[in-house]
Amino acid sequence: MTTPTSGDPSSAAPAxxxxxxxxxxxxVIETVALTKHFPVRGRxxxxxxxxxxxxxxxxxxxxxxxxxxGESGSGKSTVARLIAQLLPRTSGDVLLQGxxxxxxxxxxxxxxVRNVQMILQDPFASLNPVHTxxxxxxxxxxxHNPGLSRAERDQKVRGLLEQVELRPAxxxxxKFPHELSGGQRQRVAIARALxxxxxxxxxxxxxxxxxxxxxxxxxxxxxxxxxxxxxxxLYITHDIASARYFADETVVMYAGQVIERGPSxxxxxxxxxxxxQLLIASAPDADQLAGREERPAKGEPPSLIDPPTGCRFNPxxxxxxxxxxxERPPMFELEDGQKAACWLYDEGRAEERAAAxxxxxxxGITNGVAVA
Amino acid sequence: xxxxDAAAAATPPRERKPVLEIRDLSVDYGYDQNAVHxxxxxxxxxxxxEVLGLAGESGCGKSTLAxxxxxxxxxxxxxxxxxxxxxxxxxxxGGDLLRMNDAELRAQRWRDTAIVFQGAMNSLNxxxxxxxxxxxxxxxxxxxxxxxxxxxxxxxxxxxxMVGIPKDRxxxxxxxxxxxxxxxxxxxxxxxLEPEIVIMDEPTTALDVVMQRQIVEQIMQLKDELGFxxxxxxxxxxLLLELADRIAIMYAGRIVEDASSxxxxxxxxxxxxAGLLHSxxxxxxxxxxxxxxxxxxxxxxNLPTGCKFHPRCPYAFDECKLTDPALGPxxxxxxxxxxxxxxxxxxxxxxxxxxxxxxxxxPEGDRIA
Ligand SMILES: Nc1ncnc2c1ncn2[C@@H]1O[C@H](COP(=O)(O)OP(=O)(O)OP(=O)(O)O)[C@@H](O)[C@H]1O
Ligand SMILES: Nc1ncnc2c1ncn2[C@@H]1O[C@H](COP(=O)(O)OP(=O)(O)OP(=O)(O)O)[C@@H](O)[C@H]1O
Ligand code: SF4
Ligand code: SF4
Ligand SMILES: [Mg+2]
Ligand SMILES: [Mg+2]
Numbered sequence: 001m002t003t004p005t006s007g008d009p010s011s012a013a014p015a016x017x018x019x020x021x022x023x024x025x026x027x028v029i030e031t032v033a034l035t036k037h038f039p040v041r042g043r044x045x046x047x048x049x050x051x052x053x054x055x056x057x058x059x060x061x062x063x064x065x066x067x068x069x070g071e072s073g074s075g076k077s078t079v080a081r082l083i084a085q086l087l088p089r090t091s092g093d094v095l096l097q098g099x100x101x102x103x104x105x106x107x108x109x110x111x112x113v114r115n116v117q118m119i120l121q122d123p124f125a126s127l128n129p130v131h132t133x134x135x136x137x138x139x140x141x142x143x144h145n146p147g148l149s150r151a152e153r154d155q156k157v158r159g160l161l162e163q164v165e166l167r168p169a170x171x172x173x174x175k176f177p178h179e180l181s182g183g184q185r186q187r188v189a190i191a192r193a194l195x196x197x198x199x200x201x202x203x204x205x206x207x208x209x210x211x212x213x214x215x216x217x218x219x220x221x222x223x224x225x226x227x228x229x230x231x232x233x234l235y236i237t238h239d240i241a242s243a244r245y246f247a248d249e250t251v252v253m254y255a256g257q258v259i260e261r262g263p264s265x266x267x268x269x270x271x272x273x274x275x276x277q278l279l280i281a282s283a284p285d286a287d288q289l290a291g292r293e294e295r296p297a298k299g300e301p302p303s304l305i306d307p308p309t310g311c312r313f314n315p316x317x318x319x320x321x322x323x324x325x326x327e328r329p330p331m332f333e334l335e336d337g338q339k340a341a342c343w344l345y346d347e348g349r350a351e352e353r354a355a356a357x358x359x360x361x362x363x364g365i366t367n368g369v370a371v372a
Numbered sequence: 373x374x375x376x377d378a379a380a381a382a383t384p385p386r387e388r389k390p391v392l393e394i395r396d397l398s399v400d401y402g403y404d405q406n407a408v409h410x411x412x413x414x415x416x417x418x419x420x421x422e423v424l425g426l427a428g429e430s431g432c433g434k435s436t437l438a439x440x441x442x443x444x445x446x447x448x449x450x451x452x453x454x455x456x457x458x459x460x461x462x463x464x465x466g467g468d469l470l471r472m473n474d475a476e477l478r479a480q481r482w483r484d485t486a487i488v489f490q491g492a493m494n495s496l497n498x499x500x501x502x503x504x505x506x507x508x509x510x511x512x513x514x515x516x517x518x519x520x521x522x523x524x525x526x527x528x529x530x531x532x533x534m535v536g537i538p539k540d541r542x543x544x545x546x547x548x549x550x551x552x553x554x555x556x557x558x559x560x561x562x563x564x565l566e567p568e569i570v571i572m573d574e575p576t577t578a579l580d581v582v583m584q585r586q587i588v589e590q591i592m593q594l595k596d597e598l599g600f601x602x603x604x605x606x607x608x609x610x611l612l613l614e615l616a617d618r619i620a621i622m623y624a625g626r627i628v629e630d631a632s633s634x635x636x637x638x639x640x641x642x643x644x645x646a647g648l649l650h651s652x653x654x655x656x657x658x659x660x661x662x663x664x665x666x667x668x669x670x671x672x673x674n675l676p677t678g679c680k681f682h683p684r685c686p687y688a689f690d691e692c693k694l695t696d697p698a699l700g701p702x703x704x705x706x707x708x709x710x711x712x713x714x715x716x717x718x719x720x721x722x723x724x725x726x727x728x729x730x731x732x733x734x735p736e737g738d739r740i741a
Contacts, residue, residue: 071582072580181669182430211429211430211607212607212648213647213664215664216663216664220662241653241654245662279581283581284585284608284610284614285614285654
């Protein structure tokens with residue numbers, strides 16, 4: 001959905017998706033109507049399920065970062081775990097370079113894992129405390145590159161450390177995880193993932209556990225790796241401001257569904273879906289103190305066992321209409337590659353739109369075209 | 373309160389009554405040479421009606437300060453020196469908390485100062501309803517009269533309503549509430565005895581931004597209604613810039629900068645503060661370069677010599693390795709009497725030339741957006 005080779009997020013050209021070259025380029029990972037229902041255990045819940053992820057379409061291209069944002073419990077991690085094949089999906093499909101992935105065992109699974117690596121939130125838990133950095137990386141390199149000579153392997157391990165900016169490499173080889181800072185540990189986890197020479201990285205809140213002062217360093221590293229290694233990166237975060245800086249495209253989830261998507265700058269500067277607007281308005285921002293709109297955000301995230309009918313945001317939405325309670329809104333295609341699943345963008349609802357956003361703002365918003 | 377209100381309130385220095393004065397407070401974890409020097413000579417003042425923000429990286433001593441100031445420090449923590457003086461803004465009673473005996477402390481705690489512990493929302497007892505836990509909490513501090521339980525129940529309902537939880541949730545078990553609701557219950561508990569000071573240690577960190585905003589707005593509203601003062605602890609400076617009147621920035625167990633929110637934001641004086649401000653990607657406005665801070669937070673057992681920030685400081689000069697700067701006036705001295713900083717760049721006797729541009733925004737005239 002974005003210009004595949006450009007490193008500059010602001011140049012993410014939404015129109016590229018329609019241009020022949022981009023269309024011809026096969027995405028590294030694609031999910032089609034990806035769905036996960038977890039069975040609910042316990043008395044009186046027979047047959048009930050948690051609708052954790054429903055109908056999620058994602059496209060990860062080489063050399064680009066897609067951010068997945070949304071509140072706690074909206075299904076972000078589940079999407080990543082489905083893509084990583086750590087969980088069986090209920091329905092829908094995951095494609096690696098155009099072919100459906102239906103493996104969970106054996107050699108083909110290993111091939112898939114090599115191509116799709118996951119980086120987790122907690123660098124403390126993800127590294128075994130009894131192994132040195134050298135051991136961890138050597139193991140990753142040997143598993144994924146059998147047949148390397150010892151010298152080649154050692155060289156590759158050093159190269160990995162250099163790549164994640166742990167220099168000089170020698171200083172880190174003999175260290176145990178507890179001798180490293182959080183940021184260094186997360187770099188080792190990234191190096192381990194790179195040991196597989198993956199095509200895609202799934203980074204689930206890779207910096208949330210790190211100190212604010214060192215987060216930027218790790219995010220800059222991920223962005224550099226994306227361009228240097230032409231990686232496709234899924235960046236899961238609560239922090240929509242970081243999505244603005246580090247992701248070409250931003251996808252917003254609410255209660256298991258994608259409700260808005262588009263180039264990160266558009267989505268963060270001009271959110272279209274009422275939930276995204278609430279999310280942006282809630283983020284702390286010292287620059288905006290005077291201008292904060294008072295649009296009280298009431299209510300709790302919905303139950304995923306008995307989700308609200310129609311639009312899942314309707315119980316909290318200040319603009320909810322009758323149709324919102326009855327029918328799930330499709331994705332409406334708006335200008336500049338932005339899409340939002342909200343009935344306000346339906347043709348013939350210009351009046352409601354003006355009432356919701358103020359006539360001036362609404363005048364700048366065209367009708368959407370339902371695309372899904 | 374917004375930055376603008378804060379600015380308006382700050383310009384004619386209104387009369388500010390201190391309710392909590394922390395002086396030269398030091399805390400170690402452990403004894404001998406392996407002791408972690410978690411706090412070193414901390415000075416901090418909370419004024420009546422004020423929201424004082426306390427920010428800094430993980431491990432810099434924020435929670436330790438909160439525990440020490442309320443005498444709730446768990447072992448092996450030891451207060452090695454200092455004083456913490458409470459003076460009621462309501463009737464003037466008080467004294468040095470560090471010198472009170474157990475009975476005096478018990479009377480003081482929760483009634484004068486209450487604390488919402490970090491991660492507290494996960495410490496509710498899973499086998500009792502939140503109503504029961506609220507009622508028990510209130511009863512623990514009330515004389516045992518015959519209708520005490522009835523009164524406590526009524527008060528619990530009142531408190532829940534105050535923090536925006538429907539009354540019918542009194543009978544809910546903690547797991548039946550969302551994280552945001554559990555956190556509100558903890559806030560309700562802290563407010564039960566109408567304290568004058570509420571210390572909140574990362575009250576919103578585990579919540580997503582929408583819930584965070586709801587809770588923060590609720591706290592501010594309650595503060596105005598009930599008239600308590602707040603110490604708000606978080607690592608998220610951007611949140612503090614919005615809600616705090618003053619901000620104290622901590623590094624390695626010391627306060628390195630203490631100023632009004634607006635001053636911290638528009639003219640930081642300490643290189644660490646400036647680094648923190650450049651660590652947050654701004655959500656709005658033009659994109660700007662993000663630097664973060666090189667290196668990582670120091671090991672408190674093996675602290676660097678001199679200024680504890682010098683290994684990471686872009687402006688460090690020779691003297692920084694030798695002298696540990698004390699918290700004191702800024703280079704602009706009397707022009708900004710209300711703020712303090714601990715950085716040798718502000719000491720003209722040793723600083724090598726003019727103050728770096730980034731840290732030298734003049735107090736007057738430069739108050740531009
Ligand atoms: N193994 C499981 N069994 C049952 N329910 C689950 C399971 N894993 C996740 N869920 C539920 O699925 C929903 C989505 O969870 P998920 O962890 O994907 O959310 P998230 O967006 O990653 O949240 P967070 O931001 O808090 O990490 C939640 O309601 C969660 O409780
Ligand atoms: N029981 C303990 N024994 C030894 N050291 C401790 C103990 N508790 C805390 N410390 C150390 O004291 C320092 C200050 O810890 P504190 O919990 O006050 O930090 P903090 O600023 O609240 O951090 P965070 O943001 O992670 O909550 C840390 O370096 C910590 O490792
Ligand atoms: S579809 Fe209706 S309820 Fe949903 S976000 Fe749009 S206006 Fe609100
Ligand atoms: S004293 Fe020196 S090292 Fe410390 S913050 Fe100031 S300039 Fe940097
Ligand atoms: Mg998650
Ligand atoms: Mg703490």
